[in-house]
Amino acid sequence: MKRKIISCILIIIFIAAVAYVLLSKRGVDDTDVLIQSSQRDSNKYTATVIDLFDTKTDIIGYTDSEEQFNKDADQVVSDLQYYNRIYDIYNDYDGINNVKTINDNAGDKPVTVDKELIDMIKFGKEMYYETDGRINIAMGAVLSIWHEYREAGLDNPAKAKLPTKEELQEANQHTNIEDIIIDEENCTVFLKDGKMSLDVGGIAKGYAVQKAVDKAKKHGISNILLNVGGNISCIGARADGTNFMVAIQNPDLESDELYADSFGIEDGTCVVSSGDYQRFYEVDGKRYCHIINPDTLFPSEEFAQISIVTKDSAFADAYSTALFNMTLEEGKEFISNHDGVEAMWVKPDGTKVYSDGFDNLVDTDN
Amino acid sequence: MKKNDVILIASLLIICAISLLAIKLWQKQSTTDKSYVRVEVDGKVYGTYPLNEERTEKIQFENGSYNVLVIKDGKADITEASCPDQICVRHMPIHYSDESIVCLPNKLTVTVVGGQENEIDATTN
Numbered sequence: 001m002k003r004k005i006i007s008c009i010l011i012i013i014f015i016a017a018v019a020y021v022l023l024s025k026r027g028v029d030d031t032d033v034l035i036q037s038s039q040r041d042s043n044k045y046t047a048t049v050i051d052l053f054d055t056k057t058d059i060i061g062y063t064d065s066e067e068q069f070n071k072d073a074d075q076v077v078s079d080l081q082y083y084n085r086i087y088d089i090y091n092d093y094d095g096i097n098n099v100k101t102i103n104d105n106a107g108d109k110p111v112t113v114d115k116e117l118i119d120m121i122k123f124g125k126e127m128y129y130e131t132d133g134r135i136n137i138a139m140g141a142v143l144s145i146w147h148e149y150r151e152a153g154l155d156n157p158a159k160a161k162l163p164t165k166e167e168l169q170e171a172n173q174h175t176n177i178e179d180i181i182i183d184e185e186n187c188t189v190f191l192k193d194g195k196m197s198l199d200v201g202g203i204a205k206g207y208a209v210q211k212a213v214d215k216a217k218k219h220g221i222s223n224i225l226l227n228v229g230g231n232i233s234c235i236g237a238r239a240d241g242t243n244f245m246v247a248i249q250n251p252d253l254e255s256d257e258l259y260a261d262s263f264g265i266e267d268g269t270c271v272v273s274s275g276d277y278q279r280f281y282e283v284d285g286k287r288y289c290h291i292i293n294p295d296t297l298f299p300s301e302e303f304a305q306i307s308i309v310t311k312d313s314a315f316a317d318a319y320s321t322a323l324f325n326m327t328l329e330e331g332k333e334f335i336s337n338h339d340g341v342e343a344m345w346v347k348p349d350g351t352k353v354y355s356d357g358f359d360n361l362v363d364t365d366n
Numbered sequence: 367m368k369k370n371d372v373i374l375i376a377s378l379l380i381i382c383a384i385s386l387l388a389i390k391l392w393q394k395q396s397t398t399d400k401s402y403v404r405v406e407v408d409g410k411v412y413g414t415y416p417l418n419e420e421r422t423e424k425i426q427f428e429n430g431s432y433n434v435l436v437i438k439d440g441k442a443d444i445t446e447a448s449c450p451d452q453i454c455v456r457h458m459p460i461h462y463s464d465e466s467i468v469c470l471p472n473k474l475t476v477t478v479v480g481g482q483e484n485e486i487d488a489t490t491n
Contacts, residue, residue: 046464048475056468060487154450230491238487247489253456262486273490278453307490 045069052084053205055229062223062239072221083208086117107194120207128177131322140197141171153281160283168297206317232271233313243363251277251304264363270313274320275305293325305346309361401481403442408473
């Protein structure tokens with residue numbers, strides 16, 4: 001009897017020990033996660049805005065109080081709002097001369113605009129020369145034709161059509177970047193060619209994000225991450241000092257893999273992706289994306305996605321569009337000629353290609 | 367060892383395993399229990415729906431537009447919508463805290479509240 005009791009006790013002790021080891025192992029993990037997330041919860045805030053740049057904007061911040069975060073987010077949103085209005089090509093705003101005003105007065109008269117609009121257009125011209133014309137803000141005439149066909153095709157997919165080469169080529173007669181006349185002294189912009197128009201879709205968002213980040217820094221805002229429709233930019237790090245973690249959307253939306261890649265980014269790093277998977281329309285079962293190659297006047301089909309990592313959002317945005325209109329070899333050469341700029345290409349079959357220094361610019365430790 | 371000892375050890379082990387499983391399940395349950403999605407239309411709250419209950423909700427607008435919200439396996443997804451761009455439909459199902467799906471044409475947002483924390487702060491698109 002005594003022996004039985006002893007063996008019983010021994011068994012219970014043994015099981016308890018095993019259970020303790022098992023549980024405590026899990027327990028440590030669990031509490032670790034709990035502590036981390038509660039620390040984060042206590043000062044991680046997110047604000048989502050949907051009326052900027054025709055896309056979704058997320059602002060993620062680590063601050064001591066919600067009040068402080070709201071103040072920071074309001075500051076950033078009101079700056080972005082300003083840029084959204086002056087860089088808008090589709091809408092008029094009371095008392096504001098924007099890109100649409102310049103387009104409306106093409107061939108007619110110079111339009112007085114804010115210096116910040118002149119700066120962006122100058123940047124657009126700079127990008128044109130730097131990329132050998134692979135991104136052209138003066139291509140509005142061509143892009144608006146594609147825009148109309150795409151909208152019509154989305155509204156009525158059964159009747160979706162492609163523009164003809166002739167109408168695109170005719171419109172392409174009115175895309176000369178030299179016809180943008182900037183008068184910095186009088187702060188005016190004039191489009192010499194009455195049939196031309198500006199389309200700043202490939203650069204304005206990135207440019208605005210960079211300006212908003214610069215202003216936020218001046219206001220002493222830190223530990224904040226901006227994601228304006230995929231234009232990601234950050235100031236500082238998370239509250240615990242670790243880098244912000246960003247992911248690149250898998251261009252194959254049918255895949256179970258959500259991300260093509262993910263990594264940490266240091267203070268000031270920007271990530272932008274351009275791709276054919278979000279804004280497109282289909283004609284006879286074939287996908288036509290919104291990025292139009294200035295050489296062919298048709299959508300580029302070389303890649304499913306291109307992501308740029310660099311320290312300036314304006315360049316990141318412009319380069320990601322420009323590289324979309326280059327071959328892989330041209331793009332690789334372009335990147336190797338630009339210090340501090342790295343790229344990741346995803347081909348239509350899902351193959352990923354990284355520029356040589358990609359890993360130096362991102363933090364893959366996490 | 368006698369036969370009874372074996373039975374005793376086995377049953378104690380089984381009890382242990384069951385309690386471990388129960389604790390684990392309960393822990394998991396309690397985090398999904400708390401999370402829900404908040405649907406907003408034009409900035410106003412339209413409704414909130416827990417993520418642990420399967421449901422299909424058609425959000426109908428006066429002008430005839432609509433979005434269909436499906437909650438399944440603890441995730442929320444827009445499976446159908448009247449908008450021409452279909453960006454909300456193509457979006458992956460969401461379940462992480464603060465993750466959201468947006469339909470710009472319908473000014474609709476679906477946001478997860480109180481879910482699991484995502485390691486990723488932002489995703490390009």
